[in-house]
Amino acid sequence: GTSSGEGERTLRVFAAASLTEVFGALEQRFEDDHPGVDVQLNLAGSSRLAQQINEGAPADVFAAADEASMGIVRQTGALTGDPMIFAYNRMTIAVQPGNPKNINYFTDLQRPDLTVVVCAPQVPCGAATQKLQQNTGVVLNPVSEEQDVKAVLNKVAMGEADAGMVYHSDVVSAAGKVEGIEFARSSGAINRYPIAVLAETGQPDLAGAFRDLVFSETGKAELRKAGFGTR
Amino acid sequence: MARGDLACRRRAVGQAWVLWIPAGLALALVVLPVAGLLVRTDYARLPALLTSSASLNALRLSLVTAGASTVACVLLGVPLAVVLARATGRGVRVLRAVVLLPLVLPPVVGGLALLFLFGSNGFLGRLLAEVADVRITFTTAAVVLAQTFVAMPFLVVSLEGALRGAGDRYEQVAATLGARPWTVFRRVTLPLLLPALGSGAVLSFARALGEFGATITFAGSLEGVTRTLPLEVYNQAEADVDSAVALALLLIVVAVVVIAVARPKAVEGRT
């Protein structure tokens, strides 16, 4: 669909909120490549997007931040083909710039003098944190279980919390407002980002083209720039 | 009100000075955080942010939808308030409680409820799709619907309070002068209700303007179509809190302008 003669077409891409920057850039690129096509990003939490799709939202592409959300949509047979993983994200400890509290290991987060913030177990980053705790036997005592990872990041960035469990990509996008502390066991909880074209789409060609853009070198470069891992 | 012997060049009744203490506290509670926002704003980036197409689209959309839903609230809510305030019977008391429900529903749940009703699997959604080939979800109409849903109780409750407080003496007089109920409504109830309608409409407009949860759940977040200013703020906050704060400032400015322009006329213009 590169012909501009067919008039305005709209491609609706439902993407997890954590993909805001990456997909914003890809939208621009895709629209440049496909004149007459307007990409509309619907950005929200993955599970909310899944809910919307199941209630009949007009989506062409769905990019989720976790496999569980994709699974909810898949169950209803709304996908064409299997979802494909296009990005990875690993957990990291976000601390204030300069690491004033001297946090170096995951076990440091047990220190009673620290204010720690994590995601709620119901959201992907919280699930990952929980998994890490199980793997390591560390028991965190957070002051808050946030609903999304950006909230955790903000609490650290604003100095309310000394440390927060976030994704690597979040530390990258925070551009110096927080510092990431890598730790060895983080590989035990890798988060996978799946993407799929929806069965109800009226324009499988365009949707496929967008998915391909995500997997292209351009896409990968954008994802890496934002701190995601790619295949 | 009816007699003006003491209505002009009146001296205001003195206020107990102790009232100023809690009043000042209340004011501080409201003003200080907002002032804090102002202090923390990154003014250098304001111009760029405010002129970005995303912001302008969101602003335009917010004004249009909040305006439309305020109109809808007034058109539907005023009759509802009048009926509830003046009707007698026990069913009415239950209805009164029901009308308040959207107030307590977390907006996200309200959005879900709307989705369940107007979504393509919902009762009305299917009906509309079959009969008129119309889809509501993810359209600007859905935004207006969501905002109206959450904002209407504000209008209804403020009007009902005013209606009960005022009593129906003037309406009774109008009836004895031969005015049919519709005339009474139009020429007596409504004009006397104007001050309360003013504040009620401001409340609904404000609630609609700030509405987030129900909108994102029911209408999604599509730029230019359903991404209102609060959704754009949320979107920005994902990327960068400071730009979200700057955008929120825009919202504040818009609100203050609207309130300052609309309120004096509606609320105070009853000389």
Next chain:
Amino acid sequence: MARGDLACRRRAVGQAWVLWIPAGLALALVVLPVAGLLVRTDYARLPALLTSSASLNALRLSLVTAGASTVACVLLGVPLAVVLARATGRGVRVLRAVVLLPLVLPPVVGGLALLFLFGSNGFLGRLLAEVADVRITFTTAAVVLAQTFVAMPFLVVSLEGALRGAGDRYEQVAATLGARPWTVFRRVTLPLLLPALGSGAVLSFARALGEFGATITFAGSLEGVTRTLPLEVYNQAEADVDSAVALALLLIVVAVVVIAVARPKAVEGRT
């Protein structure tokens, strides 16, 4: 009101039947989505959900905090409304607009504003930490503060409308009878304000009960401490929409009970 010649065994003024059309529409807009929720609820799981400790904790916390912030709204908001409604001078008009700001701030931004003020880098936050070694963020007090911040304008606006509508004739009479301003406030202004105070308090309570964005931003979300029912609903919705809906039902039931118990006394009990 003053004369009761026509006050008892009164016939209600007839309502124009055309009013029932928009009123019915308005009612439908509110009732149908809620009914949709009821239909979609998975009743089999209700008992388990509602007795889970997370739900019970959230319910308890919600009732306590919404109650406390309603009390705070009343204690602070009533004086503010009286001062705003009765004071003259041009500064007052600006103050009036300022009081409405929390209404239009998206709650998340409101939460940010509170964080900027009471957070550990905030002006008051640092002050409190140094003077009293008290941290507010992430505590139940923060929840109450956030709820009070967002709910107060509702109280103030509804009261102010009522105060202006009623005029100050009775207050003037009281002053000529030798009542000092504080006595006038306590024995005349306040009792006459009761119906409006009733609906205003219900509005604030409802707003506080449903508050989500400011709470999660400013107070965080920790079971038993800051995770109120809306936060729990939101949390559940991430994992399982149906259980979120069921929880929302709990919220609805609580709200209806509170309103049904509180409202008739406050709003209608003025015979």
Next chain:
Amino acid sequence: MTLRAELELSRGEFALSTTFDVPAGTVLALLGPNGSGKSTVLGCLAGLLRPDRGAVTLGGRALTRTPRVDVPPHRRGVGLLAQDPLLFPHLSVLDNVAFAPRSRGTSRSRSRELARHWLSEVDAAEFAERRPAQLSGGQAQRVALARALAGEPELLLLDEPLAALDVDAAPAIRGLLRRVLRAAGARSARATVLVTHDPLDALALADHVVVLADGGIVERGVTRDVLAAPRTAFTARIAGLNLVTGTAEGGALRTASGGVVSGVPAPDVVDGGPAVAVFSPGSVAVYPGDAAPAGSPRNSATGVVAALEPHGPVVRLRTEDGDDWADGVAADLTPAAVAELALEPGTPVWLSVKAAAVAIHPVGDEIG
């Protein structure tokens, strides 16, 4: 449009029970003490109050017939001027008065024309553009009257229309009401019920009078007859007359305490039946308490001065602790006489009335 009303209603301890007619083209004055139910009756006629039991018909059309018929106020063709002016605060004076014609579908310009007419009738034309809040008490009252009249209702209900009016306005408005209420021609079909405390209003405006007390009718009849020959103490006081109740006995009246009041019996007095003696305060002579009056007056008794009040050119004296009929009697004296007799509250006096000045009336079954 003849009005027939039959009303029963209770409000707390107060119970109303009345039946009366107002023939088309006539005015009925409703008199009675404060709280006797006058405003309540008007409320029922206007359709603002619902009687517990009763029927109201206007020109044969049923307005109320419990429990089924209850025509709403706006379809009754009534006009009510309530005890409070209750002008619509948001409308100008002109639009207030134009309200009724507008409501009946008259064009805006015609309604305003009508309103101007009625405003000038009540001498309030100059206030046309004001808000009600900018009127004085009496001005508001006049505008409210104009508003009620402008509707040209078939049944006009006026609750103390002349209260709050000054000495110039009151007779002017009374004259206007006379013209409007009693005019011949098309409008004469109108029935009017007028609540008043002023016998002058009743005399000037009403064909018939009904006197209410405690929710019941205690007296009724042609205005002049009732006021000239009142049968209850209240009516007598309204009419400015003294009235003593008792039983007719040989052309005189025997009081409950056994005394006798001589007088001129009316033709329909029945010996042994209940009756009243009526005499004017001007016919009561007063003597200092130590000197029993000698001479012709057949009725004399002792009392104590309770009050002395100027009453136009004379001073009206009222007694208390009186012997027999001389209790609570009013007597009019010249100021000179008051000074000469050194009368003041507490002074014991003799009262005397010539029998020729006393009328004895039977008290019929109709009453009570």
Next chain:
Amino acid sequence: MTLRAELELSRGEFALSTTFDVPAGTVLALLGPNGSGKSTVLGCLAGLLRPDRGAVTLGGRALTRTPRVDVPPHRRGVGLLAQDPLLFPHLSVLDNVAFAPRSRGTSRSRSRELARHWLSEVDAAEFAERRPAQLSGGQAQRVALARALAGEPELLLLDEPLAALDVDAAPAIRGLLRRVLRAAGARSARATVLVTHDPLDALALADHVVVLADGGIVERGVTRDVLAAPRTAFTARIAGLNLVTGTAEGGALRTASGGVVSGVPAPDVVDGGPAVAVFSPGSVAVYPGDAAPAGSPRNSATGVVAALEPHGPVVRLRTEDGDDWADGVAADLTPAAVAELALEPGTPVWLSVKAAAVAIHPVGDEIG
């Protein structure tokens, strides 16, 4: 507590400008047509309205002195009974009356006791437990009066306290006011300003009278003097007298149109000065229009019957289109005379008044 007031204020087109004193222990009656500014004056005295310029002192204490002093209402020690009863709707009748003592710090039980006392004084004790909404118009008025009196204010302001009262209540309340307002002893220090339309109230209650018209004082003096010898048409009509203005000329009055009214001049009449002729309606004889009256009456002129109104036992005739002084004159006739002369509106008549019945008063500079 002597009250001294000097008030200037404008409200729209209306401008008030008055100066008056009320010596301690006396009552001033404020008379005047509707809209003349009576309620406005009370509002200024009570501190509810702020005069543009002026001063109010009570017993030497400045209550208002523009532009600086303006004592708020609750510290003035005033009690105001406004034209509307305005009972607090949320308090029982008893608590309404107990409001003022409570506000001054009296204990609850003592306040209630006081309230019960004042309620029984106005004969409203039985309503103590009711809400104001359950009172009739007159009942509410009485309770409002009790409320104003219960405060035992140093300055009492009463705006038509007797309007809406029935014939029994009005004299009773008038008596109560007399007792309260004019009692000797501690309370006699109180000053009272009483607005009324009724000359009877003024005569019964007030020491002095001030007559307002259009915001200015047109007449003032001792009540009896002013009402007996009114110098403005309005006061004359209040007092029920006819009044003709003109210039004194040789013991008679020359009117503006050149006619002469003969009468008995007062000692202070100055030839060539402004003066008035005053005569009562009862002294005016009326003859059919075709027969000029012969005989002694020195004043006679023609006019046309404008209105005939029952006025107590007589009929009061008012003329229009009159020749010279005979315009707008009132004459009292017996009903029999009216019938015999076949008088009705429009009938031309001759009026005549004996000079002995006409008093000629000078009009002083004090007026206007």
